[in-house]
Amino acid sequence: MNLFVxxxxxxxxxxxxxxxxxxxxxxxxxxxxxxxxxYAVEEAIRQKERHGGTVTVVSxxxxxxxxxxxxxxAMGADEAVLIADDxxxxxxxxxxxxxxxxxxxxxxxxxxxxxxVDSGAGQVAVRVAHLLGxxxxxxxxxxxIQGGRAVAERDAEGDTETLEVALPALFTAQQGLNEPRYPxxxxxxxxxxxxxxxxxxxxxxxxxxxxxxxTARDSLSLPPERKAGRLLAGxxxxxxxxxxxxxxxxxxxx
Amino acid sequence: MGDxxxxxxxxxxxxxxxxxxxTIRAAKQAMRDGDRIAAxxxxxGVSAFAGEIGRCGVDRVYVVDHAELSxxxxxxxxxxxxxxxxxxxxxxxxxxxxxxxxxxAPKLAAQLxxxxxxxxxxxxxxGGGEWLLTRPLYAGKAFETRRFAQxxxxxxxxxxxxxxxxxxxxxxxxxxxxxxxPPASPGLRTIVKEVVRKASGxxxxxxxxxxxxxxxxxxxxxxxxxxxxxxxxxxxAVGASRGACDAGYCDYAxxxxxxxxxxxxxxxxxxxxxxxxQHLAGMSRSRIIIAINKDPEAPIFKVADYGIVGDLFxxxxxxxxEFKKALA
Numbered sequence: 001m002n003l004f005v006x007x008x009x010x011x012x013x014x015x016x017x018x019x020x021x022x023x024x025x026x027x028x029x030x031x032x033x034x035x036x037x038x039y040a041v042e043e044a045i046r047q048k049e050r051h052g053g054t055v056t057v058v059s060x061x062x063x064x065x066x067x068x069x070x071x072x073x074a075m076g077a078d079e080a081v082l083i084a085d086d087x088x089x090x091x092x093x094x095x096x097x098x099x100x101x102x103x104x105x106x107x108x109x110x111x112x113x114x115x116x117v118d119s120g121a122g123q124v125a126v127r128v129a130h131l132l133g134x135x136x137x138x139x140x141x142x143x144x145i146q147g148g149r150a151v152a153e154r155d156a157e158g159d160t161e162t163l164e165v166a167l168p169a170l171f172t173a174q175q176g177l178n179e180p181r182y183p184x185x186x187x188x189x190x191x192x193x194x195x196x197x198x199x200x201x202x203x204x205x206x207x208x209x210x211x212x213x214x215t216a217r218d219s220l221s222l223p224p225e226r227k228a229g230r231l232l233a234g235x236x237x238x239x240x241x242x243x244x245x246x247x248x249x250x251x252x253x254x
Numbered sequence: 255m256g257d258x259x260x261x262x263x264x265x266x267x268x269x270x271x272x273x274x275x276x277t278i279r280a281a282k283q284a285m286r287d288g289d290r291i292a293a294x295x296x297x298x299g300v301s302a303f304a305g306e307i308g309r310c311g312v313d314r315v316y317v318v319d320h321a322e323l324s325x326x327x328x329x330x331x332x333x334x335x336x337x338x339x340x341x342x343x344x345x346x347x348x349x350x351x352x353x354x355x356x357x358x359a360p361k362l363a364a365q366l367x368x369x370x371x372x373x374x375x376x377x378x379x380x381g382g383g384e385w386l387l388t389r390p391l392y393a394g395k396a397f398e399t400r401r402f403a404q405x406x407x408x409x410x411x412x413x414x415x416x417x418x419x420x421x422x423x424x425x426x427x428x429x430x431x432x433x434x435x436p437p438a439s440p441g442l443r444t445i446v447k448e449v450v451r452k453a454s455g456x457x458x459x460x461x462x463x464x465x466x467x468x469x470x471x472x473x474x475x476x477x478x479x480x481x482x483x484x485x486x487x488x489x490x491a492v493g494a495s496r497g498a499c500d501a502g503y504c505d506y507a508x509x510x511x512x513x514x515x516x517x518x519x520x521x522x523x524x525x526x527x528x529x530x531x532q533h534l535a536g537m538s539r540s541r542i543i544i545a546i547n548k549d550p551e552a553p554i555f556k557v558a559d560y561g562i563v564g565d566l567f568x569x570x571x572x573x574x575x576e577f578k579k580a581l582a
Contacts, residue, residue: 013531135444216401253542
């Protein structure tokens with residue numbers, strides 16, 4: 001079975017955001033595999049362990065994203081592909097590049113994260129599925145593959161939907177799908193010898209026009225900081241009564 | 255002639271979702287003289303909503319009402335949406351940033367070769383009437399304003415950030431039933447086998463006006479019942495921190511934060527939540543934040559409008575009683 005995982009490298013979720021010169025500053029920031037993509041990588045490795053095959057991890061991003069791909073290789077993925085090209089700018093371009101790469105592969109299963117914790121737009125995986133003509137199931141919390149079909153459970157705003165889908169298909173991972181493993185030391189050593197390719201638009205047979213951005217950033221800002229309010233004094237019963245009074249009379253929220 | 259904007263509306267539990275009215279408002283803010291708004295309804299029995307949505311200041315309501323659409327299946331829904339888009343030829347399509355909107359919008363954008371701006375919290379126009387759409391990054395640690403370089407445009411709108419469009423008395427917009435033939439089942443690669451409606455009758459977290467949220471301090475799944483009783487009294491949704499979800503106290507569907515959901519309710523009540531930065535990202539744009547925590551040093555108090563230092567198991571039941579009295 002040929003499994004492909006769409007990956008993105010993101011800021012660690014504990015990082016504060018600093019805006020410098022109209023962009024998000026990256027100095028000293030800890031980068032991680034997007035947490036949702038980590039579930040996708042883990043799931044692909046588990047499915048490979050069960051059914052055999054290969055896991056290829058693919059990312060569109062700057063050269064630093066190679067580190068995230070190496071982490072996935074150390075977890076147990078077999079091959080990595082980094083598509084690094086400055087001409088790719090928005091979700092339209094990213095999905096076109098991924099679809100150009102994946103369209104030339106024999107995919108059985110494509111996995112990705114539910115969304116990335118940086119941009120959070122949640123577009124790329126579903127766009128890729130559509131461009132490849134694959135059915136997709138988003139926000140998957142359980143995945144069972146058998147005989148060219150998959151049964152997936154997905155989280156839809158708290159409801160659980162069970163879908164059966166014919167492969168090839170694309171799935172996006174939601175929390176709860178699995179518990180991602182940590183790369184082992186032998187895994188990290190082995191990762192260094194695994195195939196790692198870097199591609200640009202030309203390698204994919206795409207032109208700048210093919211990925212021309214449909215949207216562009218106009219400005220970037222930080223939200224106003226919240227100020228600490230007040231602590232309510234008194235015994236618990238008094239505090240509870242005071243809080244309800246404040247919500248009604250001061251905050252006008254009831 | 256102006257542009258046409260299509261708003262894809264959604265029903266839930268037998269009524270139109272609040273976010274659909276908010277999405278119409280967002281589309282109205284995008285209008286220039288001569289532009290028109292149409293609404294789309296897709297599902298089983300959705301014709302019943304056509305009158306109400308048609309009185310929100312839209313010009314036309316396109317409906318695909320079909321028994322095969324009783325459960326959401328992207329492969330069955332998408333042709334219905336595509337048929338409406340074909341008919342309406344919109345310059346922009348607006349969705350709520352909901353489970354269905356998040357699923358259909360990128361698929362439509364890919365089909366149209368269009369750009370999409372997701373999870374929009376405000377929409378303004380510059381001097382030339384071009385749209386400036388603001389959306390969160392890092393779950394709200396930063397915000398970016400984006401523009402479309404070309405049309406058609408696809409937008410998803412975050413719940414609870416636009417005022418709802420009002421339903422006016424009087425004549426409703428014209429309703430047009432759009433022909434739809436469900437894909438034949440051998441051609442359909444996706445089958446919905448089962449839907450467990452755990453959230454039936456409950457308020458969706460992202461749409462809730464009040465959220466009661468618990469962290470590690472809630473200590474157990476049973477502990478969340480104390481929060482649920484408060485939520486019931488307030489008509490609130492229950493949420494949780496990553497810590498509480500990782501500890502198995504509740505389902506990941508309830509998680510609020512940079513991983514999980516972002517909420518912007520009127521009132522956010524954090525119980526036993528310390529306030530890790532990844533959690534704060536998911537809730538700090540709530541209008542009023544209330545924190546209840548044993549630890550007076552907990553970072554959550556730095557963003558809370560009102561704080562109570564104390565044991566949530568003592569404070570929350572008392573608070574439940576006080577709200578009951580106040581709302582009676």
